[in-house]
Amino acid sequence: xxxxxxxxxxxxxxxxxxxxxxxxxxxxxxxxxxxxxxxxxxxxxxxxxxxxxxxxxxxxxxxxxxxxxxxxxxxxxxxxxxxxxxxxxxxxxxxxxxxxxxxxxxxxxxxxxxxxxxxxxxxxxxxxxxxxxxxxxxxxxxxxxxxxxxxxxxxxxxxxxxxxxxxxxxxxxxxxxxxxxxxxxxxxxxxxxxxxxxxxxxx
Numbered sequence: 001x002x003x004x005x006x007x008x009x010x011x012x013x014x015x016x017x018x019x020x021x022x023x024x025x026x027x028x029x030x031x032x033x034x035x036x037x038x039x040x041x042x043x044x045x046x047x048x049x050x051x052x053x054x055x056x057x058x059x060x061x062x063x064x065x066x067x068x069x070x071x072x073x074x075x076x077x078x079x080x081x082x083x084x085x086x087x088x089x090x091x092x093x094x095x096x097x098x099x100x101x102x103x104x105x106x107x108x109x110x111x112x113x114x115x116x117x118x119x120x121x122x123x124x125x126x127x128x129x130x131x132x133x134x135x136x137x138x139x140x141x142x143x144x145x146x147x148x149x150x151x152x153x154x155x156x157x158x159x160x161x162x163x164x165x166x167x168x169x170x171x172x173x174x175x176x177x178x179x180x181x182x183x184x185x186x187x188x189x190x191x192x193x194x195x196x197x198x199x200x201x202x203x
Contacts, residue, residue: 010044107131136160
């Protein structure tokens with residue numbers, strides 16, 4: 001039983017050191033011990049005392065309970081994967097907000113320029129409406145590049161369709177183009193059928 005615990009601790013100490021990209025010399029310097037002692041611990045030739053184990057736990061950011069479990073290395077990998085996944089999600093959310101912010105920055109610049117320009121034409125307030133289909137296109141790209149969700153793809157495709165028609169309608173209000181929205185009906189049907197086709201293909 002004692003030998004089993006020694007081996008578990010030795011394996012876990014080795015895995016933790018490697019996960020931190022440290023050498024045995026690095027650990028030895030940090031603990032003020034010799035390389036030989038670190039090697040003995042990692043080869044289960046000897047067991048560090050409780051004070052050293054506590055220092056090792058502090059160094060690697062784990063608990064003493066973690067060191068004596070056989071599947072600790074797998075738990076470490078799972079924790080690292082979870083951290084990477086959480087980091088990727090945070091990055092994707094940041095990319096989405098930054099992309100939409102850039103779109104509306106451009107829309108704001110267009111509006112401000114049209115407002116202060118010496119032209120007799122009214123300010124182009126529709127620039128903010130055009131920002132919706134533009135943002136939808138950006139979000140479709142982000143979804144296709146990072147998330148790859150069929151539902152999100154269908155949502156933003158629908159938003160792109162209807163917001164684009166709305167933008168065209170509002171841009172040319174004088175022409176009374178309300179019939180343009182009829183075009184959106186078959187497009188919406190195509191989007192829904194395309195999503196269903198992909199689902200069936202998967203199964």
